[in-house]
Amino acid sequence: MLYIDVIVPLPLQGVFTYSVPDSLADQIDIGCRVIVQFGKKKYYTAIIHRIHEDKKLETEIKEIISVLDKYPIVLPEQLQFWEWIASYYMCTLGEVSKAALPAALKLESETHVFLDPEFESQVSFTPNEEKIFYILSDTKPLRISEIEKITHISNAIPYVKSLVDKGAAYISERVKNKYSAKTETAYRLAKDFSDEELSQILDELKRAKKQLQLLYIFLELRHEAGNPPDFYILKKQLMDEAAVTAAVLDSLEEKGILNSFRFEVGRFNSIDATLKPIKDLTPDQSKAYNETNHAFTDKQVVLLHGITSSGKTEIYIRLIQDAIDRGEQVLYLLPEISLTAQMTDRLKSVFGNQLMVYHSKFNDNERAEIWQSLLTKDDCKIVLGARSAIFLPFRKLGLIIVDEEHESSFKQQDPAPRYNAKNASIVLAANFGAKVLLGTATPSIETYYNALEGRFGLVTLSKRYAEIELPEVVPVNTKDLRRRKIMKTILSPPLLDEMKEALSRKEQVILFQNRRGFAPLLECKTCSWTPKCEHCDVSLTYHKGQRVMICHYCGAVYSVPSQCPECQTPTLDVQGYGTERIEELVTEQLPEANVVRMDLDTTRSKRAYERIIADFELNITNVLIGTQMVSKGLDFDNVSVVGILNADSMLNYPDFRAHERAFQLMTQVSGRAGRKNKRGLVLLQTAHPGHPIISFIRNNDYAGFYETQINERQLFRYPPFYRLIEIVLKAKDESLVDSMAGEFGRILRQTFNDRVLGPVKPTVARIQSLYIRKILLKIENQASPSKVREMIDLCHKYVLQNSKYKSVLLYYDVDPM
Structure with missing residues (x-):
């Protein structure tokens, strides 16, 4: 009898064994999908993990129902990668399977x-x-x-x-993620005119010189393309080539000479005729490119440390072309694909149809189509994607580029697997014998440490493109300005003055405030009451535009009370500043400004984000107010002033990575200023202008910043010298979660001694009505991950012998961010 072990997309340990009826025996293969009955009434799509003939198995094992695939949809390298993810990040193969496969490939009874x-x-x-x-x-x-x-x-x-x-x-996933393909207007001849007919048309247009010029250019471009019968050209390209207005095109269409139609230029199509050649590298870029190739001869991973606006993308493009020339595939990872329309367009313009984009803005059937295309076709050479793209079925992977490698967005938080795509990509590349390039202006401490230790190659690009100077960073002492009663709002007088100057010169401004909404909280002036979420231990954020209060942890929405529920007085007032309030403030203070806000509230759809970026690029809007979105993947020519409105909120966060994140974020935001035409100015508002991190940012001194951080990390046993494993326990009963956390911590200490910290209440100790406790393990790098997991599992099983703890939700977060 033939048996198979399958991965079922459920959070259950191990694989499950089914028998294969003789009628299906010749249809199965490792990596194929099969339908299996799980329990009495549920059916799932499972992946074949192993085929065997184990005679010891019991005869009442269930048979598979059917086989869905003629060829494997999960390749051996993927299964190997899944096993590593499950082992290292302490989750189940079923959870990895569920995260990896598009939902259209894993139908189940509840679909x-x-x-x-x-x-x-x-x-x-x-x-x-x-x-x-x-x-x-x-x-x-x-x-x-x-x-x-x-x-x-x-x-x-x-x-x-x-x-x-x-x-x-x-x-149903299609309903959840409605996706409209990006289209543009294109033009073609209204019919297949003969040479005689075309001559007659040209004669008739002699008095309409612009129409004649436009038609001549259209026919020339068609001739250059070999006069194909279905020749067309995009409206924008045709207007640019002929230097005419849309009215001229409309006239030719009204006369029945040209026809317009909508042409899809979305993620699955490109027009090769418009592809741009790869730019020549500057001497500094050429040096970095050659050093990168040299480093790849003996290192699998190379860090490209290039300051903001140094032209790292041009080096990436050259390396991508090299990989394609070798017949290899390239995975280009970005921290948040929805924030990188500029990068998508840039790569499309060079590589055209060889590029595919993979992310959650596509509906599930489209993601499944990309998956199948990678399995069966050779057209796709480059995949541009967010973290989930590491699960795609590559066959000839040769290079992985991780852009902005320092970003915490590469870490999956919920649900499991809680993997870090940057670290996982290094393992994925090793499975293929591929190379990994980590690129950033502000490397993570762990990455830079590995580069200095010789585990990674290190290439530095220290000059901006076209010799443009780094922006001047000027601290603004808000404590002193408030003491002297000069500063009455979050916008300091020096910042307002510089904004007015920039706008008078027709230049643009970016304001950075890492908090959305109108105000972080409402407060009663009489009794200091503040509204809190019923389900979470957090105050509610006031959103003035919607006239509601929202919990940014569970999403609960509350109406705004007209008076204080505690003292019954109508003295509720806003406290603090979110992006929405700053937008209102700038509009009041600078009526000449055309202001746009970019945060989670204004960019719910990809189209909204692209519209905001396009308007800012075209100078339709001239003041951009945003959260950390404005620091990622944006390149604007005309920004001369950047305002960082509250540096202290980042510097004072209770986390060992707080200073690292503050340095990275403020440096990246600063890099948006003066990128093309002139040196930019950054005004950094802080009550502590003498803070050492601010000094490092002003001087662009990454080396000095790194030295202070690495010494602290070693002293207090943090990464890169120790691995962290966070154990999170959640339950509706606070006393129950306290009891289990205390017991689990005690058992862990018997094995791991002082490597165990906690249990403790996190900063937000209740979310979605679940009370939370955390235990932190600090494990030496030399310790075997599999042995550590084995010991933790034993402790876990021992604690679960007490049946009252069965209802407590427990999970592991390995290498938490």
Whole structure:
């Protein structure tokens, strides 16, 4: 009898064994999907992990229901990578499987199915497909379990999959992530004119010189392309080439000479005719490029430490082309893909159809399509993606670029697996024998330490592109200004003066405040009462535009009371400044400014983000107010002033990485100033202008900053000298979570001694009605991760012998950020 071990997408340890009926024995392969029954009524899509003939197994093992694939959709290198993720980050293979696969590839009993109202195909259905098709609705979803109950089909998943493949149905993820392909207007000839007809048209246009010029240029471009019958050109390109207005194009269309149509220029298509050549590198860039290649001869990982606006992207592009020339694939990781429209456009313009973009803004069927394309086609040479792109099925991976490697966004927080894509990409590359390039202006302490120790190669790019000077960073002493009653709002007089000057010169300004909403809290002036979330131990943030208070931890929304519930007086007032309040303040103080705000509230959709960036690039808006979004992946030519409104909030956060993050964030934000035309100015508002971190930022002294941090890390046993494992316990009963945390901490100390810190209450000790306790383990780097995990598992099992702790949620966060 043939048996298989499968990975079921559930948070359960290990793999599960099923038998294979003889009729399906020749269809199975490792990495293929199979439908299995799990429990009495649930069906899941599982991945074959191992095929064997173990005679010792009991005969009542369940059989698989069906095989979904003709070829493996998960490759051996991926399964090996999944196993490492599960082991290192202390989670289950099922959790890794669930995170890795697009939902369209892992149907289950609870998956919601819709009828596609646009389906008009004449394809034939099997009897079971027909039954399901006619009960589906395009407005009301049905779970697969409900479909099985209505149609009396014992396992409907294969038939639902077939309907999805035929375009007759889609699953619920498409509703959650509606995606509109990016399109632009293009023009082609209204019909296939003969040479004689074209000559006659040209004669008739002699009096309309601009129309004649436009048509001449169109025909020239068609001739250069070899006169293909389906030749077209984008509206923007045609207008630029002919230097005419849209009205001229409209006239030719009205005369029936040209036809316009919408052409998709989204993530799956590009127009090779518009591809730009790779730019020549400057001497400094060439030196860094050559040093990087040399470092790759004996190092798998290289750190490219290039200051802001030094042209690291041009080096990336050259290395990508080298990898493509060798027949390899490239993975380009960015911390937040939704914030990097500029990078997408830049790579598209050079590599065209060879580039694919993979992220959560695409609906699930599109992500599944990219997955299948990588498995079956050779067209895709580069994948640009956020952290989840590391799970894609690469076949010839040769290079991974991790841009802005210092970003904490590379770390997945919830749910499991809580992996760090930067660290995981190094393991992934090792599986393929590929290289990893880590690029940043502000390396993480751990990365820079590894580079200095010789584990990574190190290449430095210390000059800005075109010899532009780094911005001048000027601290503004807010404590002194407030003491002298000169500063009455969060905008200091020196900052307002510089903003006015910049706007008078038609230049742009960026203001950075890492807090969204109108104000962090409301407070009663009479009794100091502040509204708090019912489900979390945090105060509510006031959003004036929506006239609501929102919990930024659980998302709960509350109405704003007209008077204080405690003392019944109408003396509620806002305290502090969020981006929304600063937007209002700038509009009042500088009426000539055209202000735009960029934070989570204004960029819910990708289109909104792109519109904000496009307007700022075109100088339609001239003051950009934002959270840390403004520090990531943005390149503006005309920004001369940057204001950092509250440096102290970053410097005083209770975390051992606080100074590192403050240095990185403020340096990155500062780098947005004066990038092309002239030296920029950064005004850094702080009550402590003498703080050493501010001095390092002013002097762009990363080496000095690193020295102070690395000494502290070694003294207090933090990374890179120790590994951290955070154990998080959550329960609705506070006394229960306290009891289990205390017991678990006591048992851990018997094994790990003083390496155990806690349990402690975190800064926010209750979220979504769950009380939280944390235990921190500091483990020497030399310790075996598998042995550490084994010892922790033993302690965990010992504590769980007490049945009252079964309801406590416990998980591990390895290398927490």
